[in-house]
Amino acid sequence: MEVIITGGQGFLGQELCRHLLKKGELKTSSGVMQEVQRIxxxxxxxxxxxxxxxxxxxxxxxxxxxxxxxxxxxLMRPNASVFHLAGVMSGAAEKDFDLGVRVNLDGTRNLLDACRAQGASPAPKFIFTSSLAVFGETYVEPGTPVGDTDKIVPKNTYGMTKACGELLVNDYTRKGFVDGRTARLPTVIVRPGLPNAATTSCYSGVIREPLHGVEAVLPIARDLPHPVTSTRALIANLVILHDATWPDRVDRALNLLSRPSSLQQLVDALYEVVAPAEHSKLGKIVDKEDSFLSGVVRGMGSHLSHERAKELGMLEVPNMATVVREFLEDFGEKTVVSNKRQRVA
Ligand SMILES: NC(=O)c1ccc[n+]([C@@H]2O[C@H](COP(=O)([O-])OP(=O)(O)OC[C@H]3O[C@@H](n4cnc5c(N)ncnc54)[C@H](O)[C@@H]3O)[C@@H](O)[C@H]2O)c1
Known part of the structure; x- marks a missing residue:
């Protein structure tokens, strides 16, 4: 079978590709496991x-x-499964409304139309990566987690485009054009490389930068809980979502498993994993709160529930110390600490 990953040069596109090459097979839209022959x-x-x-x-x-x-x-090929990961991130979409709408909304529709034009039967699988940013204004009691079926009222352009994408996926599926599934991603940590244009970029930076001996600046309040997941759990769960048998209902979206963590909890995990003798090698962590950015994160919903993801048997998010260790194993090559391992392919 064939797989198309949009955003294939991005962080998650590359990780998903690596995972699929290793796993070697996926369940086709006919429900049979088949070798992945082309990505x-x-x-x-x-x-x-x-x-x-x-x-x-x-x-x-x-x-x-x-x-x-x-x-x-x-781009489209008959019966290819599509993982649609390309997109403009929250900070960039908030700065440039037209770009956010064009890429995240019009681009998603272009892809869905391209799948539709194949006229394949059964319809090809289409995995859409939405975001917890679809939850802005929430109507749950304070302290109650936001669930899969709570109303989506985004408070930023990024969330709005993702919410529209969710509705497109529902309707293109209802019409039989695709077999769509939408994953609402929490913030995935620890992202390697340079900071990106997401408002929540510092949830990775707070671990990544000190481990490279570089100063980390925190524009978000340290005590603000925010739902995160590890890269490994996220990728495994996207594949579980692809292979799952979806219940017969119009709504194709679910909250992916997440764990609320504050920046302070991430700092604590970092210092737990790095040996005390090497703490002095770590880059400094500097608080420079930006009340606008803190407000954006506060408006995203800090606690989610995951009934549908649990029904499908998705992987739990590990504790934050494990998240730091996984980063050192997968991307730690150039970090300043000793307990790292170079990933084999
Ligand atoms: N990483 C996270 O924490 C997170 C959280 C919530 C949702 N998501 C969603 O998951 C998806 C993947 O995230 P990521 O972290 O890999 O992002 P990323 O920024 O690393 O990758 C996105 C890729 O999309 C590509 N792209 C942008 N515009 C494009 C266009 N017009 N045509 C083709 N490609 C284009 C970019 O070049 C980039 O390589 C995104 O849709 C994002 O909204 C990610």
């Missing part, structure tokens, strides 16, 4: 590296812009 990594940026998963013989690199409907039509 197309589609992105509007060219690969930063020609090694790693980009060099794997089963991987095909396609460069193009999903806001171009013809490009999406050309």
């Amino acid at each position: 197309c990594l589609f992105d509007n940026v060219a690969p930063a590296t020609t090694s790693g998963v980009n060099a794997h013989p089963k991987v095909v690199i396609e460069t193009g812009d999903l806001t171009n409907a013809e490009t999406c039509q050309r």
